[in-house]
Amino acid sequence: MDFVEKARIMDGPRINRALARLASEIVEENHGAGDLYLVGIRRRGVPLAERMADKIADLEGDKPPVGMLDITLYRDDLSMVGAKPVVNRTDLPGDIANRNIVLIDDVLYTGRTIRAAMDQLIDFGRPRRVQLAVLIDRGKEHREVPIQADYIGKLVPTKKSEIIKVMLKEFDEEEGVAIVERPSSETG
Amino acid sequence: MAAFFILALGPWVFGLCKKLDLTRVVRVAAVQLLIDQRPKTQFMHTTFERKDLLGIRELSAGEIVHILDTAETFRDISRRQVKKVPTLRGRTVINLFFEPSTRTRTSFEIAAKRLSADAVNITPSNSSVSKGETLLDTARNLEAMAPDCIVIRHSMAGAPHHLARMCNAPIVNAGDGAHEHPTQALLDALTIREHKKKIEGLKVAIIGDILHSRVARSNIYLLTRLGATVSVAGPGTLVPAEFVGLVEQGLRLEKRIEDAIEGADAVIVLRIQRERQDAAFFPSMREYAIHYGLHPEHLKLAAPDAIVMHPGPINRGIEISSEIADGSTSLILDQVTNGLAVRMAVLYLLSRGSRADVDEDAESRK
Numbered sequence: 068m069d070f071v072e073k074a075r076i077m078d079g080p081r082i083n084r085a086l087a088r089l090a091s092e093i094v095e096e097n098h099g100a101g102d103l104y105l106v107g108i109r110r111r112g113v114p115l116a117e118r119m120a121d122k123i124a125d126l127e128g129d130k131p132p133v134g135m136l137d138i139t140l141y142r143d144d145l146s147m148v149g150a151k152p153v154v155n156r157t158d159l160p161g162d163i164a165n166r167n168i169v170l171i172d173d174v175l176y177t178g179r180t181i182r183a184a185m186d187q188l189i190d191f192g193r194p195r196r197v198q199l200a201v202l203i204d205r206g207k208e209h210r211e212v213p214i215q216a217d218y219i220g221k222l223v224p225t226k227k228s229e230i231i232k233v234m235l236k237e238f239d240e241e242e243g244v245a246i247v248e249r250p251s252s253e254t255g
Numbered sequence: 256m257a258a259f260f261i262l263a264l265g266p267w268v269f270g271l272c273k274k275l276d277l278t279r280v281v282r283v284a285a286v287q288l289l290i291d292q293r294p295k296t297q298f299m300h301t302t303f304e305r306k307d308l309l310g311i312r313e314l315s316a317g318e319i320v321h322i323l324d325t326a327e328t329f330r331d332i333s334r335r336q337v338k339k340v341p342t343l344r345g346r347t348v349i350n351l352f353f354e355p356s357t358r359t360r361t362s363f364e365i366a367a368k369r370l371s372a373d374a375v376n377i378t379p380s381n382s383s384v385s386k387g388e389t390l391l392d393t394a395r396n397l398e399a400m401a402p403d404c405i406v407i408r409h410s411m412a413g414a415p416h417h418l419a420r421m422c423n424a425p426i427v428n429a430g431d432g433a434h435e436h437p438t439q440a441l442l443d444a445l446t447i448r449e450h451k452k453k454i455e456g457l458k459v460a461i462i463g464d465i466l467h468s469r470v471a472r473s474n475i476y477l478l479t480r481l482g483a484t485v486s487v488a489g490p491g492t493l494v495p496a497e498f499v500g501l502v503e504q505g506l507r508l509e510k511r512i513e514d515a516i517e518g519a520d521a522v523i524v525l526r527i528q529r530e531r532q533d534a535a536f537f538p539s540m541r542e543y544a545i546h547y548g549l550h551p552e553h554l555k556l557a558a559p560d561a562i563v564m565h566p567g568p569i570n571r572g573i574e575i576s577s578e579i580a581d582g583s584t585s586l587i588l589d590q591v592t593n594g595l596a597v598r599m600a601v602l603y604l605l606s607r608g609s610r611a612d613v614d615e616d617a618e619s620r621k
Contacts, residue, residue: 137328140340140370140603154328154603190337 070247079242085220090122097167103131104166111173114237134159141183164192173233175201178214303604307419307426310435311476326600343372346403350376353409363406366598394418425605433467440473442594455482460515463525466493470566479505488515492536519557524549524565524575549575562586
């Protein structure tokens with residue numbers, strides 16, 4: 068099914084600049100990179116976490132460890148998601164206990180993904196602190212659980228019918244963020 | 256006018272086709288087309304859409320690979336400190352074991368529990384089966400308690416298939432008579448793939464009591480489907496004649512175990528199933544051990560880094576020498592570990608609910 072692109076809200080350089088700002092905010096808030104541990108949420112949170120780690124290394128000299136979470140097994144909608152979610156590997160190298168964890172995802176919408184990610188994270192150990200960084204926040208009115216981001220690349224108020232499409236070169240042909248919408252019924 | 260032509264010429268055209276044997280040509284071409292479109296060596300990443308897991312024979316290569324890939328990620332969970340994920344919280348898995356089993360039943364039970372499902376074990380000695388209830392009545396009564404999955408082991412081939420037709424809950428075959436034992440074949444394949452990085456093109460030897468072995472059957476179906484060559488060897492009385500039909504799919508029948516093991520990348524040794532030996536298939540255990548037991552010198556014939564597997568429980572000194580069972584080439588305990596991962600994957604894949612309208616890119620627009 069095709070989606071109609073309504074607006075292009077970020078291009079490659081803007082994503083890069085947003086990540087650079089988030090990286091410096093994270094370092095400032097955590098007083099350096101010492102105990103930092105970045106965790107990308109599959110799929111698009113993982114390359115964002117990698118890029119963020121490189122930017123933090125540019126600022127501080129140390130590259131924080133990067134892990135990845137696959138939240139499939141922690142979802143609360145197993146009987147509702149049809150498309151047979153493929154379980155991917157969760158990989159958190161080293162120990163997350165007593166670290167300052169920054170969860171990183173592309174889009175914050177209902178908050179349920181982050182709820183699942185936190186549940187899974189806690190099963191691996193007891194971090195000192197867990198923070199959340201997202202490239203796009205679709206706005207608080209969509210939240211279905213009490214979760215907010217600590218670091219936001221761009222706040223994009225959206226309608227429910229709209230969809231935020233984040234494209235990264237690791238998965239897509241181009242880089243950018245777009246608002247798309249399902250075509251209305253008259254096209255059928 | 257046109258109708259007249261067809262009426263008049265029809266029989267003639269048909270006769271011509273017959274004379275030139277065109278129908279046969281068309282038939283052969285159609286069959287060829289079907290064969291070419293069959294996924295043979297190209298293992299695309301398909302999904303697993305079945306209600307039940309009853310056997311390997313009916314699975315496509317894509318379905319098998321999908322189960323193995325899923326199992327690989329589940330293997331990690333058992334290495335964590337908290338060996339549990341909430342995936343099947345609130346679901347009930349019933350283990351209905353009509354035959355004694357420690358390994359498989361425990362494996363299914365732990366698999367269910369690590370997915371947060373509730374596991375209930377039923378064995379015939381302490382159930383109403385001993386009071387004369389039929390299998391179907393037992394299943395109907397269990398189904399009335401709304402289980403989400405029933406795992407069954409039974410001495411009669413086809414018992415799980417019977418239940419699958421009668422029950423709404425997904426049925427997993429944990430071994431039916433001498434027919435199939437799909438999760439064992441899947442865990443063997445996962446173990447081979449873990450150590451050899453592939454299955455296609457490998458040579459696998461299966462040694463022992465092929466006739467009574469559901470493990471052998473499921474393994475032969477799986478390994479040949481994924482493109483391995485399988486050689487089986489055992490006493491002539493224990494190698495069933497039906498397997499001759501599988502020769503064109505990559506199965507070789509050998510008389511001597513040395514011939515089967517020669518150049519093998521993996522050797523699967525089967526247990527002598529004393530409980531199924533209702534006739535004299537070979538003179539004595541001692542004689543079997545001498546001619547068909549696996550000894551270190553046999554492995555010299557195999558490929559240099561060959562691995563040895565056994566579905567357990569092992570009869571030390573009969574089908575496998577202790578030196579091999581405890582040696583570095585033996586993966587018997589890896590098989591047990593992988594068995595847990597495979598069963599978690601199977602319970603996960605079968606326990607999913609109905610499909611909703613979500614397409615593959617859904618995750619990008621949470």
